Amino acid sequence: MAVTLINPDALPQIDVYHHVAVASGAKTIYLAGQVAWDATPDLAIQTEQAYVNVHTALKAAGASFKDLARVRVYVVDWTPDKMPALLEGIENAMKKVGESAKPPATLIGVAALDVPEHLVEIEATAVID
Numbered sequence: 001m002a003v004t005l006i007n008p009d010a011l012p013q014i015d016v017y018h019h020v021a022v023a024s025g026a027k028t029i030y031l032a033g034q035v036a037w038d039a040t041p042d043l044a045i046q047t048e049q050a051y052v053n054v055h056t057a058l059k060a061a062g063a064s065f066k067d068l069a070r071v072r073v074y075v076v077d078w079t080p081d082k083m084p085a086l087l088e089g090i091e092n093a094m095k096k097v098g099e100s101a102k103p104p105a106t107l108i109g110v111a112a113l114d115v116p117e118h119l120v121e122i123e124a125t126a127v128i129d
Contacts (some may be wrong), residue, residue, distance in 0.1 A: 002026075002127045003069050004115040005103060005107040016087065021069040023127035029061045035075065035113065042081055043075070043119050047089025048096070050119040052123040054096040057127055065094075067126040068103035078109025086120070 002025025005018035022038055032126075034057065038050035054071075075082060094100050103124075113121050 002129045003067055017102050019104060020122045021104050025127040025129045027128050029063055030128040031057045033123040035118045035121050042125040043080050043085040044089040046119045047086050048092040050120055051090055051093030052096060055123050063126045063128050065099040065101035068124055068127050069127045070125045071103050071105040072123040073107045074082055074110045076110055076119050078114055
């Protein structure tokens with residue numbers, strides 16, 4: 001495996017991501033931000049579709065969620081009370097595609113995305129041998 005995920009003992013142990021990804025592969029895959037083009041205005045549903053789109057893009061490049069070295073999640077008008085919907089969407093996507101993902105992740109609240117209907121955008125980097 002080209003990506004090893006680590007949670008150093010001296011850092012908080014977070015269930016939804018790892019703090020460090022060590023990549024040793026020869027091929028790096030950069031995914032454009034993925035959104036839910038035809039989803040309803042529901043954060044959980046849009047998050048699920050965006051992660052399914054990430055899965056589709058990874059597969060096209062010969063990779064999977066286990067190859068993710070980093071994920072960035074952009075959420076419009078982020079407030080902490082949106083976390084359950086975000087996590088629900090991620091969980092539903094992982095069930096749908098039959099994988100799991102806990103790479104290093106950054107959550108960024110933004111004022112807007114490319115179109116007013118988009119509530120979340122997922123950007124990812126993967127490494128494979």
